[in-house]
Amino acid sequence: xxxxxxxxxxxxxxxxxxxxxxxxxxxxxxxxxxxxxxxxxxxxxxxxxxxxxxxxxxxxxxxxxxxxxxxxxxxxxxxxxxxxxxxxxxxxxxxxxxxxxxxxxxxxxxxxxxxxxxxxxxxxxxxxxxxxxxxxxxxxxxxxxxxxxxxxxxxxxxxxxxxxxxxxxxxxxxxxxxxxxxxxxxxxxxxxxxxxxxxxxxxxxxxxxxxxxxxxxxxxxxxxxxxxxxxxxxxxxxxxxxxxxxxxxxxxxxxxxxxxxxxxxxxxxxxxxxxxxxxxxxxxxxxxxxxxxxxxxxxxxxxxxxxxxxxxxxxxxxxxxxxxxxxxxxxxxxxxxxxxxxxxxxxxxxxxxxxxxxxxxxxxxxxxxxxxxxxxxxxxxxxxxxxxxxxxxxxxxxxxxxxxxxxxxxxxxxxxxxxxxxxxxxxxxxxxxxxxxxxxxxxxxxxxxxxxxxxxxxxxxxxxxxxxxxxxxxxxxxxxxxxxxxxxxxxxxxxxxxxxxxxxxxxxxxxxxxxxxxxxxxxxxxxxxxxxxxxxxxxxxxxxxxxxxxxxxxxxxxxxxxxxxxxxxxxxxxxxxxxxxxxxxxxxxxxxxxxxxxxxxxxxxxxxxxxxxxxxxxxxxxxxxxxxxxxxxxxxxxxxxxxxxxxxxxxxxxxxxxxxxxxxxxxxxxxxxxxxxxxxxxxxxxxxxxxxxxxxxxxxxxxxxxxxxxxxxxxxxxxxxxxxxxxxxxxxxxxxxxxxxxxxxxxxxxxxxxxxxxxxxxxxxxxxxxxxxxxxxxxxxxxxxxxxxxxxxxxxxxxxxxxxxxxxxxxxxxxxxxxxxxxxxxxxxxxxxxxxxxxxxxxxxxxxxxxxxxxxxxxxxxxxxxxxxxxxxxxxxxxxxxxxxxxxxxxxxxxxxxx
RNA sequence: GGACGCGUAGCUCAGCGGGAGAGCAUUCGCUUCACACGCGAAGGGUCGCAGGUUCAAUCCCUGCCGCGUCCA
Numbered sequence: 001x002x003x004x005x006x007x008x009x010x011x012x013x014x015x016x017x018x019x020x021x022x023x024x025x026x027x028x029x030x031x032x033x034x035x036x037x038x039x040x041x042x043x044x045x046x047x048x049x050x051x052x053x054x055x056x057x058x059x060x061x062x063x064x065x066x067x068x069x070x071x072x073x074x075x076x077x078x079x080x081x082x083x084x085x086x087x088x089x090x091x092x093x094x095x096x097x098x099x100x101x102x103x104x105x106x107x108x109x110x111x112x113x114x115x116x117x118x119x120x121x122x123x124x125x126x127x128x129x130x131x132x133x134x135x136x137x138x139x140x141x142x143x144x145x146x147x148x149x150x151x152x153x154x155x156x157x158x159x160x161x162x163x164x165x166x167x168x169x170x171x172x173x174x175x176x177x178x179x180x181x182x183x184x185x186x187x188x189x190x191x192x193x194x195x196x197x198x199x200x201x202x203x204x205x206x207x208x209x210x211x212x213x214x215x216x217x218x219x220x221x222x223x224x225x226x227x228x229x230x231x232x233x234x235x236x237x238x239x240x241x242x243x244x245x246x247x248x249x250x251x252x253x254x255x256x257x258x259x260x261x262x263x264x265x266x267x268x269x270x271x272x273x274x275x276x277x278x279x280x281x282x283x284x285x286x287x288x289x290x291x292x293x294x295x296x297x298x299x300x301x302x303x304x305x306x307x308x309x310x311x312x313x314x315x316x317x318x319x320x321x322x323x324x325x326x327x328x329x330x331x332x333x334x335x336x337x338x339x340x341x342x343x344x345x346x347x348x349x350x351x352x353x354x355x356x357x358x359x360x361x362x363x364x365x366x367x368x369x370x371x372x373x374x375x376x377x378x379x380x381x382x383x384x385x386x387x388x389x390x391x392x393x394x395x396x397x398x399x400x401x402x403x404x405x406x407x408x409x410x411x412x413x414x415x416x417x418x419x420x421x422x423x424x425x426x427x428x429x430x431x432x433x434x435x436x437x438x439x440x441x442x443x444x445x446x447x448x449x450x451x452x453x454x455x456x457x458x459x460x461x462x463x464x465x466x467x468x469x470x471x472x473x474x475x476x477x478x479x480x481x482x483x484x485x486x487x488x489x490x491x492x493x494x495x496x497x498x499x500x501x502x503x504x505x506x507x508x509x510x511x512x513x514x515x516x517x518x519x520x521x522x523x524x525x526x527x528x529x530x531x532x533x534x535x536x537x538x539x540x541x542x543x544x545x546x547x548x549x550x551x552x553x554x555x556x557x558x559x560x561x562x563x564x565x566x567x568x569x570x571x572x573x574x575x576x577x578x579x580x581x582x583x584x585x586x587x588x589x590x591x592x593x594x595x596x597x598x599x600x601x602x603x604x605x606x607x608x609x610x611x612x613x614x615x616x617x618x619x620x621x622x623x624x625x626x627x628x629x630x631x632x633x634x635x636x637x638x639x640x641x642x643x644x645x646x647x648x649x650x651x652x653x654x655x656x657x658x659x660x661x662x663x664x665x666x667x668x669x670x671x672x673x674x675x676x677x678x679x680x681x682x683x684x685x686x687x688x689x690x691x692x693x694x695x696x697x698x699x700x701x702x703x704x705x706x707x708x709x710x711x712x713x714x715x716x717x718x719x720x721x722x723x724x725x726x727x728x729x730x731x732x733x734x735x736x737x738x739x740x741x742x743x744x745x746x747x748x749x750x751x752x753x754x755x756x757x758x759x760x761x762x763x764x765x766x767x768x769x770x771x772x773x774x775x776x777x778x779x780x781x782x783x784x785x786x787x788x789x790x791x792x793x794x795x796x797x798x799x800x801x802x803x804x805x806x807x808x809x810x811x812x813x814x815x816x817x818x819x820x821x822x823x824x825x826x827x828x829x830x831x832x833x834x835x836x837x838x839x840x841x842x843x844x845x846x847x848x849x850x851x852x853x854x855x856x857x858x859x860x861x862x863x864x865x866x867x868x869x870x871x872x873x874x875x876x877x878x879x880x881x882x883x884x885x886x887x888x889x890x891x892x893x894x895x896x897x898x899x
Numbered sequence: 900g901g902a903c904g905c906g907u908a909g910c911u912c913a914g915c916g917g918g919a920g921a922g923c924a925u926u927c928g929c930u931u932c933a934c935a936c937g938c939g940a941a942g943g944g945u946c947g948c949a950g951g952u953u954c955a956a957u958c959c960c961u962g963c964c965g966c967g968u969c970c971a
Contacts, residue, residue, distance in 0.1 A: 005936080189971095359971095404903065408969075411902070415970095507969085542911080544967080575922095576912085582904095582967085584911065588923060595936040606933035656913080656921080671933080679932090754940095760928095761940040767929055798931085849918080856917085861954035870917055870955090877918065 002605045002718060005598060008565030012710050016129055019713075024726045025136045027071035027497075034065035035073040035497040037481050038135065039505045039513065040143065042081035043117060044088050047127035049539045049547060049585065050506060052557035056573040057536055057651055058504050059133050063706035064646045065501075066134070067730040073497050074134060075484055077141035078125065080117075082473045083178055083186075083365050086427040089113045106426050113427050130558060132566050132709050134726070139493070141484040143476040144429070151483035152429045152476050153445045155524060160433075160443040164381040165421075167441065171298050172420055174373030176316035176333075177366040180424035181377055183472065184417075185512050187370050189359040196283060197235050198352035199344055200227040201244060204260035204269055211252060228253070228261060228272065229351055231283035233358055234293075235344070236336040238263065239324060241270060242307040243289040245300055248274040250285050264349050265325060265340070273304040283354075292374045308374060314424075316371050333371075378422040378431060378469070385519035386413045392518060392528040401534045401649050405507060412511050419516075421472045428470030435465050478516035481529035502649070503530040506538065534649045537577055542586035560590060567708035568594035574707050575655035596659060597711045600704070603667050604697060604715050610678045612693040614720065620695050621737070625685055626788065627677070628692045629742035631670045634661065635699045636737035642703050643733060655707060662700050669750060670696065676791040694719075702728060748782075748818060749789055755815050756797040756824060762838065763813065763829045770800035771826045774808050778820040810898070814839075814891040816884045821891075832899065839892040846885040853878045 019025065027033065036058050041051060058074060066072035089112055090101055101109045128135065141148060159165035172181040203209075203226050210222040230244055241263055246253035257274045277300050278287050291301025292308040301308060311318055316333045318324045328336055344350035361370040390413050392398050393406055400406045422431060434442045434450040440457065442464065444450040454462050476483070481503075485494040499521070505514060514533055521529030540546055541553040560569050571593040576583045620632045638661040645654035670693075677689045697719070705712040705725050716725040756773065765771070773793070775786065783804055786793070793802055808814070811827030813835060853874050856862050863871060 002933090004934080407903070411970075538968085546968095586911070586923090589911075591936075592922065595934095598936050599934065602934035602937085604933085609933065652913080660921090667934085668938090675932095757939060758941090764928075767931065767939085795931095852918085856955075859954060862917095863954085865954045866917075873917080 001608060002601065004602075004605075006565070006601045006711050006714065008567065008710060009562065011714050012130070012132070012561075012566055015710055015713050016132065019134065019724070019726055020129075020137065022724060024066075024724060025074075025134045026138060027073040027136065029071070031069060031071045033073065033496050033501075034062070034070040035075065035500040036062060036502055036504070037484060037500050038074065038076045039503070039509070040077045040079040040141075040477060040480060041124045042084055043078040043121040043124075043142070044081050044084045045078075045124045047124055047131070047557055049555050049557050051124070051128075052131060052560075052569060053539050053573045053577065053583065054504055054506065054536055055128055055131055055133050056570045057534070057577060057649075059131070059709075060570075060574055060651060060654075060706045061502060061504070061646065061649075062134055063709060063726065064730070066726070067702070067705065067728060069729060071496070073136055073139070073493075075139050075141070075497075076125065076128065076133070076135035076137060077143075077480075077484060078121065079143040079473055079477050079480075080428060082423055082425050082428040082470060083180070083182070085113060085117070086425050087178070087365060089116050089427075092116065101426070110426055127558060130561055130566060132570065134709075139484070141480075143473065143480075147486065147489075148476060148479070148483045149429055150445075151479050151487055152471065153432045154488050155475075155479060155520065156432050156471070157443055157445050158524070159380060164384055165443075166379055166381070167376060168379050168418070169374060169376050170379070170418070170420075171292075171295055171372045172375055172377055173361065173363075174314070174316075174371045174375070175363040175366050175368065176314065176371055177363065177368045178425070179314045181373075181375065181420055181422065182363060182370070183420065183474070183512075186364050187361045188364045190362050191357050192360045194233050194356055194358050194360070196231040196233060196352075196354040196356050197341060197344070197350060198229050198231045198284065198354065199235070199238065199264070199288075200229050200349045200351050201261040201263060201288075202227045202349075203256070204262050207256070207259050209253075209255055227349075228256065228286050229284040230286050230288040231352075231354070232288055233356070234337070235340045236318070236333055237290040237293045237311070238288060238340065239266060239318070239328070239336075240290045240292050240309040240311040241268075241288045242291060242301065242309055243270050243304060244272045244286055245275040245278040245289050245304075246272060246286045247276060247278040247280045250278070250280045252280075253286060264347065265343065266323060268323075271304070271306070273300075273306070275300050275303060293372055295372050298372070310374050312371060312373065314373075377420045378433075378467075378471075380419040380421055382416045382419040382519065385523055386416045386515075388522045389413060389515065389518035392522060398518065398528040398530055399532050401532055405510060405533070405535045408507065408510055409515060413515055416515075419472075421475045422467075422469040423472055424468075425470050428473060429476060431467040431469050431471060433467040435467065436462050474512055474516055477513055478520040479524075481517055481521055482525050487525065498525065498529070499527045500530045502532045502534055504534045504536055507535045508538075510535070532649075537583045539583045539585050542584055544582070544584050555585060555587075560587075564590050564594040565597065565710065567597050567711050570709075571596065571655060571707050574651045575659070577651040596663060597708055599667055600662055600700065601711065601715065603662075603671060604719065606671060607693050607697055608719070610690070610693075612678075612690040612697070614694040614698065615691040618691045618695060620692060623688055623692050625677075625688055625692075626742045626745050627670070627673050628688055629739040630746040631666075631692065631696055633738040633743060634665050634670075635696055635731075636734055638665075638703060639699070639731045640733045640735075643730070646706070658704050658707065662704065666696060666700060669746075672796060673746070673749070673792055676795045680791060699731060701725060702731060745785055748785060749792065752793065752817050752822070753796045755817065755822070756799070759813055759815060759824055760798070760826070763826060763831070763834070765826050765829045767798065769826070769829070770798055771824055772801040772803070772809070773797065773799050774812065774823045774825065775802075775804050775817065775820045776806045776808060776823065778804050782818060782820055814887065816887050819883070821887045832895070836892065836895060839888050839895065842888045843885055843892065846881045846888070849881040850878060850885065853881070 062072050062074040093100060156165060173184055173187050175182050208224050208226045211225045212220060212222050215221045228244060244261055256272045259272050260269050261272060263270055277296055278285060289297045289300050289306060291298045291306050292310045309323060311324060313319055318328050318331045318336050320329045328339065331339065363370055390410060393409060432443060432445060436454060442450040442453045444453060450464055454464055481500050482494065482498050485491060485498050487494055517529050545553055547554045557569060568590050572590045623629060638657055641657040642654045645657065674689050674693060677685050680686065701712040701716055713725045786802060790802055793799060808823035809825040811830055812823035812825040813830065814821050814823050856874055
């Protein structure tokens with residue numbers, strides 16, 4: 001006998017170990033394959049609620065396909081997370097009072113990071129086990145593994161050969177804290193309070209011009225100016241200005257184009273140019289141009305051949321040499337801003353200070369203000385690689401689910417910029433490029449090969465120095481679907497499991513990761529890395545706020561698992577994972593699904609108490625009882641619904657179908673209807689129901705297993721199965737199992753019992769009171785049904801008897817039961833007023849239906865144009881309502897006559 | 900400014916051309932021999948607003964209002 005409740009904390013680790021030890025997580029050797037690669041979490045990470053959702057869905061699919069007999073592989077692993085990991089270890093060193101990264105030196109520092117990785121890097125991988133993730137751990141990968149690193153070098157070299165990897169001097173997003181370039185995807189635009197400082201730059205060569213102003217009375221007039229006003233939010237950059245731009249159509253400045261200004265402080269002479277970038281409506285309409293420190297200015301500078309003057313060092317301090325005037329050299333950027341403003345005020349060229357809110361780029365990891373910075377970096381020609389990646393989605397080689405996300409993907413892919421892949425970090429794949437003294441670059445997979453190339457190039461041995469930088473972590477992640485399977489080696493895994501079937505991930509990394517995997521996968525394997533990309537929702541708190549540590553609204557999945565069990569959390573994630581909508585997660589919901597699992601547990605307990613043992617070789621198709629035939633059909637409907645839903649990634653539909661079947665169909669009705677039989681004397685019927693019940697319960701456990709693996713596996717074991725549910729086969733769909741006649745009969749029974757219960761409740765009939773039920777106007781079919789199910793009706797309706805008669809007992813309460821009228825003899829509980837109200841309301845309801853339907857049927861257009869079945873359906877509804885009304889009206893008359 | 904999405908019962912959401920649904924919450928009644936993490940019953944909605952298409956619109960189209968996210 002089962003305990004009264006399931007104890008997840010005691011059972012989950014045991015079952016997980018059993019699965020893992022059994023080898024069930026590894027794909028079978030033969031058969032159709034189904035593969036998923038995990039979106040590799042950061043090695044620094046720990047499981048958050050988004051991971052819980054994402055990995056639950058992956059596991060649901062993997063388990064489903066495994067049970068369907070496919071060779072299912074879910075390949076796990078982590079990425080090395082360049083900046084994040086380096087940051088963690090640097091912080092640790094600092095906290096322990098050790099020497100910093102630079103004092104330590106590259107080799108020693110990297111060794112420290114590996115040490116950290118060995119100790120703390122496996123956290124999230126352990127946590128995935130708590131969730132029940134059925135990953136094949138024997139294939140676990142890390143982006144810095146030897147094989148994956150070899151793949152990275154190979155890809156780099158090949159791209160270089162293909163002319164798709166090159167070195168270039170461009171503006172990058174520079175993080176002055178980490179002193180590295182970062183991707184624009186790692187830049188967070190934050191709105192901050194700032195100022196526009198309006199500076200007057202004096203015109204060179206004594207030039208003056210009339211500038212339109214308002215006089216004291218507000219009339220238009222002009223004043224003669226020998227300066228031009230520019231506005232800036234970043235005054236310190238003026239040291240690097242190399243031009244002033246005005247709009248070509250701006251009448252005010254028309255004559256100044258081609259003239260020069262003398263830049264204050266430095267005294268440099270810089271040109272005024274006409275460029276559409278200048279917005280006449282904004283500020284003074286003239287903008288200062290600093291090509292080396294602003295992305296827009298960079299473009300303007302290119303168009304007008306303006307000088308690119310860098311003024312900052314890698315820590316965003318002013319340079320310690322020319323062109324920075326001595327007094328500002330080495331100054332921190334924000335201190336420099338203050339100093340420049342003070343100088344402008346003092347010298348009288350600060351014309352105005354305007355408050356403004358504007359967007360300022362911040363590093364998403366460091367949190368500091370990002371500087372556009374002119375550097376030499378390695379770039380991938382993403383525009384070229386994007387072509388095939390776009391085509392693969394256009395022609396359906398890869399489909400997005402939900403489909404809308406294709407738009408996001410296309411939008412980004414079609415406007416893609418060269419991908420800067422070098423990072424000034426130490427933790428990562430070091431760039432396989434070697435420099436000779438003269439700056440000549442040799443790109444090679446190995447140092448030896450680089451030397452060989454150099455020797456061929458120079459005709460003799462020369463000293464080479466490897467590039468100091470490492471590659472962007474996303475560069476190696478982009479290879480994940482095939483590098484994890486052994487590429488570039490021609491492995492069996494690669495042949496069997498690549499391309500993968502489904503990728504499940506969040507929309508926030510479509511750009512970061514999905515797009516790049518598509519590009520690399522197609523370029524290097526010729527195949528799109530996945531057939532389908534399912535974009536899962538974003539988990540928010542119960543108020544719709546994004547969860548974040550700073551808001552303090554995070555829900556820790558591990559705490560939730562401790563409280564409710566992994567199954568409850570998984571079911572919640574699955575049920576709420578509707579397409580195209582964020583998930584607002586609230587605890588009561590998880591609690592509700594925990595209750596659901598308890599319900600199944602207790603239903604199993606009930607079947608055990610009633611000796612519903614599985615019968616070997618039992619074929620449900622041979623069952624004769626209406627109840628058996630009905631539930632077999634219900635099982636079939638559920639099998640079809642869940643299979644279809646999971647095939648389509650409609651996870652919420654699958655969860656809801658499971659919930660409804662197990663609770664509302666199996667527990668609420670089937671088991672209740674089975675009770676009288678199980679307690680009755682008909683041994684044949686009892687035997688059939690016992691075997692049937694055991695079979696239905698098995699089906700329920702099988703169907704629920706992908707979503708709630710722990711409790712179902714435990715029950716599977718407790719109900720005497722010898723095999724493990726995780727590898728048990730999925731039921732085949734069989735439309736022939738639906739028995740329309742049985743459906744109709746059981747639905748009639750359910751309606752009848754529901755009506756009886758409803759009336760008892762409304763009339764406040766105590767639960768212990770038994771009353772007789774009489775049916776009048778019953779057809780032969782109804783009489784037969786009544787006869788067949790008498791025990792059930794008596795038991796569930798708490799009746800003392802049931803008979804068919806055209807004369808009902810005085811003071812009985814009537815209700816409509818199909819073609820018949822039922823009378824519940826509960827005279828002593830009747831409140832005449834209440835009963836009159838009940839009947840009146842019932843008649844009014846029928847009238848409403850009659851009116852509505854009649855209006856349709858009386859409309860010739862409707863009869864002419866609506867489909868036949870809709871017309872027939874409405875005729876039937878009308879007839880039912882009219883019949884019902886007649887019955888209740890008669891009852892009402894009798895009630896009134898009796899008074 | 901552009902793109903996408905969302906406004907349906909108190910809350911969270913499903914439905915998406917022909918009878919308004921679920922879970923939670925609420926109310927009432929239940930120690931009914933699996934389950935109080937339960938059982939039975941009930942109340943509660945001009946389906947954001949305004950037009951249009953249609954025999955028929957919560958559902959399709961247009962506009963507006965409100966909210967959210969991403970990208971400039």
